[in-house]
Amino acid sequence: MPVEMYSFIHKAYKLIADASNCPTIKLVLDNFCQSGQLVNSLKSKVFFSKRVPTSTYATLSDLLDIPTTPNPGRVTLIKSVMSSLPYYYMQCVALLESTCKQLDRLNKDFLWGSTMNKRKIHLLNWNTVTKSIKMGGLGIKKSSTTNEALLAKLNWCLLKDKDQLWAHIFRAKYMSRNARLDSRRYNSSHIFKSVFKG
Template sequence: MSILTDYCLWTGQRVNRTKSAVLFSKRTPTSTKSRLAKLLGCCKVNELEYFGLKFSMRRLKRLDFAPLVQKARDHTLGWGIRHLSMAGRVTLINSVLLPSAVFQMTHTIIPKIVLNDIEKLSRSFLWDKDPSHRGLHYASWEDVARPRCKGGLGFHASVKWIGALWARIAWNIIGSPLGLLQRCLSLMVWRSLAPREGSREVGR
């Protein structure tokens, strides 16, 4: 409670408890959940959404990202395929469709099948002349995803971004050993800021 109180004093903001919720780990005892929720004045939830991100203590599935795929599909229908040149389609794919999942990929683990769904929408948007009729694909996705200097259209393969985004998170942890995320992970996994080499916790 003191953290929230100090935050409100420093920023001049107030916590809207009617719109706030608290998410607990599955290992938290029921009595502790009820006591903390009552103390905070917030309701208990099993899942919550924040800025379009779903937070849950379970592994997110394909169905959880259905709104993301639907939003990409709505984009393709709203743009109107017939009235766009090939260059216009390429620009929209590179600037809107493929990057649409990057924000969520930075914060959550997205199943590869979801990224494949978005790439499938991008392929259809690129080649199909009508949303209801499949057009002739003149080149494979692997070819058009190559850099322009190698004869491709410069599309970014979303699946290949996963490793780079996770590596950035790891680099931030290494570069800021006293950061908030590092300290939280230390308490949750390592139990100390300097885990012993070869310990079981480090392997996890």
């Protein structure tokens, strides 16, 4: 896409202030699509300034057929900082479901700008937010899903990677002679039980 056209579209989105401008923007985008370039509405997002009333978000989004998104800086912070902080623990310990829900709640509140004293409206369902970008979400991962994936990776390494010292020790201690993992042993460590869940 030419840079000039992209800049125009980017600026046009920023100029939308009321519903009367939406048909014009859609017409411009439709004309642009006739050039052979396509606008994927699932990958597109509409951003609103703080001065646009919350009640108009859904209306404008529906008219443009493009979903809204919260502050993109907050999404980036959640993906790069807040979601990665518990990774160290998640990759070797199965977190409690209540802990995962609390982590997700912190991410939700930060995303929408809620605080202990002031609750804000969550414009999108958390299940929608945690979908991949291709599916119309924001690509933020649920804590429980991330925990399961990291433990599954560790489980895979335990079974397939013969050279790692930790895997060798775990196999010697917890694998029976028929080469199956035995998580029912009463003296299994918490870490091994977590890896077995993966």
